[in-house]
Amino acid sequence: MRATGIGSFPGTEQRDQDEALAMVLGELGGDEQGLPFLPEVPGRGAHATMVGRTLGLVGELDADLQPSGWRLTGTSGSLPLDQRRGRSLLSQDLDGLEERASGRTGGFKVQVAGPWTLAATVERPRGDKVLADHGARRELAQALAVAVADHVADVRRRLPAATELVLQVDEPALPAVLGGGVPTASGFGRHRTVHPPEASDALRWVLEGSRDAGAVPWVHCCAADVPFDLLRGAGARGVLVDLSLLDADGHDAAAEALEAGDTVALGVVPSEEGGPAGDAALVERVQRWIDMLGVDLDRVSGSLLVSPACGLAGASPAWARRAIELSRSVARSLTG
Template sequence: MTLATGVGSFAGDDQRDFDEALRLVLGELSLPFLPEVPGRGITAGMVGRTLGLLGELDADLQPAGWRLTGTSGAPAIDQRRARSLLGQDLDTLEDQAAGHAGPFKVQVAGPWTLAATVERPRGDKVLADHGARRDLAQALAIAVSDHVADLRRRLPNAERIIVQVDEPVLPAVLAGSIPTASGFGRHRVVHPPEASDALAWVLGAVRDAGAEPWVHCCAPDAPFGLLRGAGAVGLAVDLSMIDAAGHEGLAETLEAGETVALGVVPTLAPASPPTEKQLIERVLRWLDLIGLDPEQYAGRLVISPACGLAGADARWTRTAVELSASIARSLG
């Protein structure tokens, strides 16, 4: 069976939009997930939601964005708001998905995306401080373990829990292209062994909690070998961004019995929307390109939009979700 899912984000700016997004994914997708509606405010975005999970470190909002304030004491009001909003979304999930017996997915920002986005207490990004980025990764590992336990309590009949770790910034971290606070310099390169170690703490915590660790990275130079070496058993990608080396890495992933979530449905409404047949043919051409039998690997292939749908209008959002589901049924 080929599953259908989404990357995570939806358009909207209030709780009703979240409720509608959740109804859509639960009703249409064979691998539903907890939607993100970042238009509700910075506490509802990818980074804010993840910081809301952290119990070991506190954070607050500054004009430049999120900033760590130290070890856990009395969380600042913005972090409490992020935590409260996530809890409210999980309560809604528990109500709407009562009895859900299939797989289910949640998303968190990865340790390197957080380190490149969040500031240290004394300024500049966490990325600038080896000890701070280690502490952040380890705090995230604890948080995702607790998050999985909470999901198990709320969805006791779920067949599988998947945690998608979003790392859109990881290639830039590895390349040393993240700007410093002044904008005149770049943070030093983080070498692959350290990048792998931090990811391994988080992905290992997901696995030890009884869930499946996936990583989403839609950059053209996503380091698939590093991600799998760190413990990812699923890779979520935008097919249009994959180069020759990436195709080979995805083929190796499928051949190893792991999962590829293939982003093939456009995230924004194109001038000439593709048909289901055209998108199915694209998937089959890709499988032929990498030399794999569609029937043999159908159970390890997941269909999704190319990236999040936060920029799409309501009509295309529904179309993209329905197309993903329909393609997966046809391939399955």
């Protein structure tokens, strides 16, 4: 059994990013029980958020930053300044990673925002979300598929000794997209439901892009109603979830994924201080879950990870470190 994190960390400056990376590599990069990852420090500004970093990768569409958030410009040519800043900041983070970890073997994980979370967040040139326009959301997903393939190739070049590269596609908005729960610009209505076949197609393009470039595609969805079947049908070989949010169907779907040999990362460590935070209590929680599913822990432990429930951007620096330490400790205890 391994331990990992979701991605985000607290902080507001570049040194916070550097310290987070050093901590992740120190806690999770020492042996095969850890899956280290590239931290994100969104407190550095809009260009450092999940959406800003991902749009920086998407060279086929232009986007700029408005008071309401990120917006596609509908123009082509050189990337707008805000998009270039997002790309530059991510490149700077990758430079730091390469400097510290280029010779490391084992696995490594990087994260991008998924096509449906982008569609539910980014605006069209004339207003409202990309989600409102079938053609625009298709174009965005296809551009993202190209971008993640290039991103994976870049990370592989920087980490040539890594034996496994995981691309985590963050889709916190996907359940709302499928359920017609994303608000319109006015706030008085909701965008129409996106039906599963279309949702699956867009995800498949992105996941296949990462897989063809040499990464193992996972999807993170720390929300209720995680659509396990849709994610796995689209090509996700791993799903990261908040265990406290899973309903009965979610538990069953997680068991099916494990039985099939796919990865499940259990978010059991609180993302902020509070709740059960001792090693023994968290180990017992995972063991109870395994017993409830009726699966053999020894048989599925290679496909099971322990992580914080969600990102750590809202935590204190001390708790962010403690959450990663606890994830590693719980995984070690369950493996032993």
